[in-house]
Amino acid sequence: MTDKNAPPRSAVPSLILIAAIVVALVAVFAYTAGWLSPQRLTPAKIVGSLAPPGGAVPGFRRNHAKGICFTGDFESNGSGAMLSKAKMFAPGTYPVTGRFNLATPDPKASDATARVRGLSLRIVMPDGSEWRSAxxxxxxxxxxxxxxxxxxxxALASKDDPESMQKFSAAHPEIAAFGAWAGSAPWTVSYAEERYNSLNSFIFTNAEGQDQTVRWSFIPAAGPDNVSADELKKRGANFLDADITQRVRSGPQRxxxxxxxxxxxxxxxxPSKAWPEDRRTVEVGTLVxxxxxxxxxGPCRDLNFDPTVLPSGMHVSDDPFPAxxxxxxSVSFNRRTAEDKYYPHTPAQGARP
Ligand code: HEM
Known part of the structure; x- marks a missing residue:
């Protein structure tokens, strides 16, 4: 029973509690968005920094925007099981969806202008677990x-400071090795002739519970057919897509x-430091x-090749890059999928110049 003579309960404490909750939520959002610490590097800032001078191209990946999908298999020879209990290292064949791509935010870049080429993979295991790698x-x-x-x-985008790259190199001398590689490494004529490297380190755990820190590479069966950068420019803007389509039509590439x-x-x-050449290597299978x-x-367009999607038996290491x-x-994926109306859905609508 209520006491009719009791003084009415004040709403003030409830209002204060609600206000406190609202303030706390705003603070959490503000922190997450980086408003409280403008110097902090956020995913949105790092993605924004990748935009070309004319701005990001809506509907496309914010980096490695130009690419082509493929499907195939990973044929495991069983040797990987000594390193990791991931199901993809049990002997067998596992379906792959992948993407060859170029490190550029411009989906219409000419193939000869992109120094770095990429390979993205998703391997699906029988229990539904997945391994993704870019x-x-x-x-x-x-x-x-x-x-x-x-x-x-x-530094690359700076218009105000003509010495921005010099200053960057002085503060980050490790970039000199990459510059030397980019300036001297031979160009190949095909995605099929490239060796692709994880560069980031991960931890593999085997069935005995032993951890090993590893990196991995995919080494092509096709021999390198090196050409000069000038020769590549004569081959047309999309020669890499045409080449890989033709090669795979005439037989699987491994x-x-x-x-x-x-x-x-x-x-x-x-990942800017290669490990010495004499480290133990284990050949664990073949990408076909x-x-x-x-x-x-195509099947890779709406995939996010997030390098932290790992099956049981693999996890991230002390390398800060995968996170x-x-x-x-994720920011790039959310943006490009929300911009779907800008994406040319079929080649006929102009996905390629
Ligand atoms: C902090 C460093 C890095 C940032 C901020 C970054 C950023 C990005 C972004 C925004 C995308 C587009 C993702 C999408 O929309 O699905 C992308 C794709 C890609 N990145 Fe990175 N990246 C970084 C480091 C690396 C490293 C270390 C590698 C290789 C070892 C790499 C290889 C690739 C590849 C191959 C793709 C294409 C993935 C696909 O086909 O969807 N990136 N990167």
Whole structure:
């Protein structure tokens, strides 16, 4: 029973509580958005820094925007099981969806202008677990940390400071090795002739519970047919797509997956540093690319090749890149899928110049 003579309960404490909850929520959002710490590197900032001078191209990946889909298999030879209990290392054949791509935010870039080529993979295991990986053909990354990657984009884009790159190089001397590679490494005529490297380090755990820090590479069966950069320019803007389509039509293209195991003390947290050549390697299987598919409305377009999507038996290491990449790829994925109306859905509508 209510006491009719009791003084009416004040609404003030409830209102104060509601106000406190609202303030706390705003603070959490503000922190997450980086408003409280403008210096903090957020995924949105790092993605924004990748935009070309004319702005990001709506509907497309914010980096590695030009690419072509494929399907095929991963044929595991069983040797990977000594390193990881991931199901894809049990002997067998596992379906792959992938993407050959170029490191450019411009989906219409001419193939001869992109120094770095990429390979993205999703391997699905019988229990539904997945392994996703996005690799490049450079032997090491240009910079040592995600923060330095952001600063590099800013230095490259700087219009006000003609010495921005000189200053960046002085602060990040590791970029000299990448510059030397980019300036001297031979250009190949085909995605099929490239070796693709994880560069980032991960931890593999085997059935006995032993952890090993590893990197991996996909080594092409096709021999390199090196040409000069000038020769490549004569081949047309989309020669890589035409070449890989033709090659796969005439027969499956193969890469050996080789896992390299770190020695104690190797620089596992820094993808700008290659490990010494004599490290233990294990060939664990073969990627077989069986069909090239167009990217517009193809099976890879709406995939996010997030390098932290790993099956049981693999996890991230002390390398800070995979987490930073995962956050950035998610921003890029959310933006491009929300911009679907700008995406040319079939080649006939002009996905290719
Ligand atoms: C902090 C460093 C990095 C940032 C901010 C970054 C950013 C991005 C973004 C925004 C995308 C587009 C993702 C999408 O829309 O699905 C992308 C794609 C890609 N990145 Fe990175 N990336 C970084 C490091 C790396 C590294 C270390 C590698 C290789 C070892 C790499 C290889 C690739 C490849 C191959 C793709 C194409 C993936 C696909 O086909 O969807 N990236 N990157």
């Amino acid at each position: 690799m490049i053909d450079a032997p090491f990354f240009p910079v040592a940390t995600p923060q330095a990657f952001y600063e590099l984009q800013r 890469w050996a997956m080789v896992v390299t195991v770190a020695n104690p003390g190797d620089p596992t947290a820094d 690319v069986k069909a090239i598919e167009p990217e517009p409305d 930073a990449r995962s956050a950035a790829y």
